[in-house]
Amino acid sequence: MESIERVKTGIPGFDELIEGGFPKGFNILITGGPGTGKTIFGLQYLYNGAMSGENGVYVSLETSVDGIKKQAMQFGWDLGKLEKEGKIIILRIPMDVIKLDLFISINDAVKKIGAKRLVFDSLDSLAINIDMFKVPVAYVGSKNRLTYTGKSRRRITYLVMNELSKLKTTNLVIAAASEGQTQITVDGVSEYASDGVVKVSSVDLGGTPSRTLEVIKLRSSKITPGFQKFDIREQGATLL
Ligand SMILES: Nc1ncnc2c1ncn2[C@@H]1O[C@H](COP(=O)(O)OP(=O)(O)OP(=O)(O)O)[C@@H](O)[C@H]1O
Ligand SMILES: [Mg+2]
Structure with missing residues (x-):
């Protein structure tokens, strides 16, 4: 049997839920409501990777480089130290540059440090601001790219997942959770277009707010289903 190479998050208690880590090269959706720990999960994954020899790129469409470093x-x-050592790149994608070809910048950053991990924060920011970006929809030969000009959130999700897969990095794609019951994310397709889905939530257990984490799917893996108790503490995110 072909063995699957796994990428450890290093988040205490998490890797055990997914046979030791995310399969290499997968796009994993990290979804949840506001303030549920999506960004911290992503930062911890990149930090642990960089500390164990797997360089990483953090693509931020939401927060400044300084803001991320402070967090x-x-x-x-x-992260400042890891950045100086060439182990991490925090790529702040500006929202005020007309038609920025962001996948060229992402590709350059990945190549520059030989990144093995990537976090994309977030799919929603890209979809909401899509008129500011060029996202390739097709290639004519090896150099000429046709850019998506539509506004379909679903199509954008597929295009982003497709571009990220080509990088060969193991990617965490952050997306807001839907308020509704029938779909997991706002666009309703990210959960199908990705290879894995992890959902973080805040729940109110009889007046005591607490956090949960659920691995909803992970292709090629036996997962531990159901809600797990989760928290954000001094050392970062941890399963309880
Ligand atoms: N030092 C800390 N110790 C404990 N908890 C913290 C600490 N810093 C932040 N938090 C908690 O983490 C939460 C924010 O986590 P994070 O920024 O990862 O959320 P998010 O899901 O990315 O949110 P958003 O959707 O707004 O981007 C805060 O709501 C706060 O409760
Ligand atoms: Mg966030």
Whole structure:
């Protein structure tokens, strides 16, 4: 049997739920409501990777480079140092540059440090601001790219997943969760277009707010289903 190479998140208690890690090269959707820990999960995955020899790129469409470094530093993760050592790139995608070809920048960053991991934060920011970006929809020969000009959120999701897969990195794609019951994400297709889905939530257990995490799917893997108790503490995210 062909063995699957797995990428450990290093988040305490998490890798055990997924046979030791995410299969290499997968696109994993990290979804949840506001403030549920999606960004921290992504930062911890990149930090742990960079500390164990797997370089990473953090693509931020939401927060400034400084903001991300400060957030990480709260948990003692010195991204500035890792950046200087060429182990991490925090790629801030500006929202005020007309028709930025963001996948060229992402590809360059991945190549520059030989990244094995990538976090894309977030799919929603890209979809909402799609008129600011060029997202390739087809290739004519090896150099000429045709750019998507529509506004379908679903199509954008597929195009992004497709571009990220080509990088050969193992990718965490952050997306907001839907408020409704019938679909997991806002666009309703990210959960199908991705290879794995992890959902983080805040729940109110009889007046005590607490966090949960659920691995909803992971292709090629035996997962531990159901809600797991989860928290964000001094050392970062952890399963309880
Ligand atoms: N140092 C800390 N110690 C404990 N909990 C923290 C700490 N810093 C942040 N948090 C918690 O983590 C939550 C934010 O996590 P994070 O930024 O990862 O959420 P998010 O899901 O990315 O949110 P958004 O959808 O707004 O981007 C905060 O709501 C806060 O409760
Ligand atoms: Mg966030």
